[in-house]
Amino acid sequence: MLGHRDKIAVGVSGGKDSLALLYVLKKFFEEHNRTNLVAITIDEGISGYRDESLQIVKDFCSQIQVETKISSYSDLFGLDMDQAMRQRQSEKMTSCSMCGTFRRRAIDMMAETVGANVVATAHNLDDQLQTFMINLLSGDTERIGWMYPESVQYGPNGLKKVKPFLEIYEHEIVFYAMLRDIPFQSEECPYMHESIRTDLREFLNNLETSHPGIKYNAYNSITKISKILKTSSMVSVPHPQKCLICGRNSAGRICSVCKTLQVLTKNK
Numbered sequence: 001m002l003g004h005r006d007k008i009a010v011g012v013s014g015g016k017d018s019l020a021l022l023y024v025l026k027k028f029f030e031e032h033n034r035t036n037l038v039a040i041t042i043d044e045g046i047s048g049y050r051d052e053s054l055q056i057v058k059d060f061c062s063q064i065q066v067e068t069k070i071s072s073y074s075d076l077f078g079l080d081m082d083q084a085m086r087q088r089q090s091e092k093m094t095s096c097s098m099c100g101t102f103r104r105r106a107i108d109m110m111a112e113t114v115g116a117n118v119v120a121t122a123h124n125l126d127d128q129l130q131t132f133m134i135n136l137l138s139g140d141t142e143r144i145g146w147m148y149p150e151s152v153q154y155g156p157n158g159l160k161k162v163k164p165f166l167e168i169y170e171h172e173i174v175f176y177a178m179l180r181d182i183p184f185q186s187e188e189c190p191y192m193h194e195s196i197r198t199d200l201r202e203f204l205n206n207l208e209t210s211h212p213g214i215k216y217n218a219y220n221s222i223t224k225i226s227k228i229l230k231t232s233s234m235v236s237v238p239h240p241q242k243c244l245i246c247g248r249n250s251a252g253r254i255c256s257v258c259k260t261l262q263v264l265t266k267n268k
Contacts, residue, residue: 045080
């Protein structure tokens with residue numbers, strides 16, 4: 001996942017997963033006398049929720065001596081999540097869908113700003129299972145192919161995304177964070193219940209309780225399925241285009257970020 005000359009930008013939200021990943025990478029870098037590690041944090045602009053996690057990130061990064069950069073949806077896109085929720089056309093534009101679209105772009109932009117060539121995120125095994133189920137239930141087979149955990153370079157600057165915690169259960173990361181006295185925000189996002197992800201999390205956790213190990217078996221199956229889809233003719237890989245609005249790489253004439261912003265600003 002990582003090369004000796006790589007500069008790593010770690011996506012840090014203030015939750016248990018991302019802070020544990022930052023802690024592990026910091027220890028790893030110290031053992032190898034490396035310093036090219038920076039934490040990047042996105043302020044989505046969710047009133048009454050984000051302030052606590054931002055402070056946790058600042059304090060923790062200061063404690064372990066990691067450079068941190070913070071930016072916001074307002075700075076990058078001209079509106080925050082609270083505004084997006086007020087301006088959306090209908091509840092079919094879910095909070096998680098809009099936030100995910102903005103977050104992926106924001107992380108890329110911040111990584112480029114700090115001169116990183118690798119982005120590390122703390123997605124875990126539970127996240128991967130839930131995402132597979134969401135794609136399966138929505139009929140999005142192409143995205144299932146994209147889920148195969150293989151690091152590929154993308155974008156004009158050759159960024160690469162890695163997910164070091166992908167084979168680790170969420171509850172194991174919680175235990176690790178508690179054992180290492182890593183502070184983290186436990187409060188849940190007020191918009192999270194709009195997504196089916198919460199229902200899938202509960203469903204999969206109940207299955208794991210009744211049948212220990214079933215989530216790991218499912219992860220292995222998903223990895224095999226996504227690899228087949230990725231390498232088969234079922235997954236079409238469109239030639240990268242440039243978005244007519246922002247100029248960034250896009251699968252179509254207008255990228256998903258600009259499409260979302262067009263809809264939201266039209267209803268302002």
